[in-house]
Amino acid sequence: MRTRILGAAALVVLLPALALAWPEAPPPADQVTVTLPDGSLTLWPYTGTSFDGTGSDPVNLLFLNVDPRAIRQALMALPPAPPLYCTWADAMGYEQTAWAETEGWVGSEIQLACIHPGEPLGDPFRIHLRLFRQGPHTVGAAHFEILLPETAEHQVLSWDYAELLVAGDIVRTEAATGVLDVALRSEASFRAISPLVYNELVKAGLGPLLEQLGLPPGQVAAEVPIPTLIPAKAMAVDLVYEPMPERIRTRYAAEYDVVAPKPFCNPTGSEYVKLKGRLRFDLRVYGDEAGRFLRKYDVKGQLTVTPWHPIAGVPLGHRVPARIRERHAAVLTDGYGQVYEKASQQLLGKNKQSLSWFLAAGELDRYFASQQCGP
Numbered sequence: 136m137r138t139r140i141l142g143a144a145a146l147v148v149l150l151p152a153l154a155l156a157w158p159e160a161p162p163p164a165d166q167v168t169v170t171l172p173d174g175s176l177t178l179w180p181y182t183g184t185s186f187d188g189t190g191s192d193p194v195n196l197l198f199l200n201v202d203p204r205a206i207r208q209a210l211m212a213l214p215p216a217p218p219l220y221c222t223w224a225d226a227m228g229y230e231q232t233a234w235a236e237t238e239g240w241v242g243s244e245i246q247l248a249c250i251h252p253g254e255p256l257g258d259p260f261r262i263h264l265r266l267f268r269q270g271p272h273t274v275g276a277a278h279f280e281i282l283l284p285e286t287a288e289h290q291v292l293s294w295d296y297a298e299l300l301v302a303g304d305i306v307r308t309e310a311a312t313g314v315l316d317v318a319l320r321s322e323a324s325f326r327a328i329s330p331l332v333y334n335e336l337v338k339a340g341l342g343p344l345l346e347q348l349g350l351p352p353g354q355v356a357a358e359v360p361i362p363t364l365i366p367a368k369a370m371a372v373d374l375v376y377e378p379m380p381e382r383i384r385t386r387y388a389a390e391y392d393v394v395a396p397k398p399f400c401n402p403t404g405s406e407y408v409k410l411k412g413r414l415r416f417d418l419r420v421y422g423d424e425a426g427r428f429l430r431k432y433d434v435k436g437q438l439t440v441t442p443w444h445p446i447a448g449v450p451l452g453h454r455v456p457a458r459i460r461e462r463h464a465a466v467l468t469d470g471y472g473q474v475y476e477k478a479s480q481q482l483l484g485k486n487k488q489s490l491s492w493f494l495a496a497g498e499l500d501r502y503f504a505s506q507q508c509g510p
Contacts, residue, residue, distance in 0.1 A: 472497045
């Protein structure tokens, strides 16, 4: 569980000034160069949650000569279609980073999810797409995920399935003028699903779906790698962003009642806790006639945390309250892009423990995290 205090408009004024005092983040080491119809592009084939070169998601889509705001407009205008019959909307999700030679490190000012109305986190499935502007192009990272029961957390099930569905929807916009397979990575899988989570999915009757995604249909004893078997898609897209006023607000409440590994101050990963309570999510998106896109997203709430024996199903200690606070902001204009994330999780018992982090990516790149695990 990771669970951001400036308004998005304030970021436009403040962050350029702060950038003068903060050093530039170095580029990642494992870059690749791909040949495109009108030249080449050198990029990092992953997204990250900081600037240390550790990959979080694989990049699996490149949209050539198109702004992410135009992609957002086109996808959100599509009607539902098989196989998921979902519609595109602004997504609730963590901020991530991406790197290419065109602009260096950037953030995903625009995040989209293909969902059913009223279910922003999925019911329980959704396609989650992050878009990163890199000069004239847009880098995309998409995944198909499931909302874990009685949480607001997701488990990625497939990179390839999401890539194909997003590419198919771009074709449905009738704006795609060409599709090219590009090899960004050589590995056959990326990340894995823990057996604890996977076996619960099988028990819930999802074996046939998992098999369709190229995963084992039955119980497992070890982690299950998530395949990345198809090449990334580079799509030439003839779309032009049309600025217009918009105001969109999405609210959601997630009820927690789940046993999970303790999310921090758990160096061996062997400690489990029972999390119970409610988190509230509030997403606001603004647009104007000048083309400025603003996104604000807040998460807040309080959970109770009880040390727990995951097999015996009994408490191992007293429950304590935990305060969760998270704020995101994103700004994207014709010549400016910035994302911001600030979060904290605090255990408020006798022995206080906490996890906090800060991420800024775009015109200003900055990341730090702090974990307090005192006696």
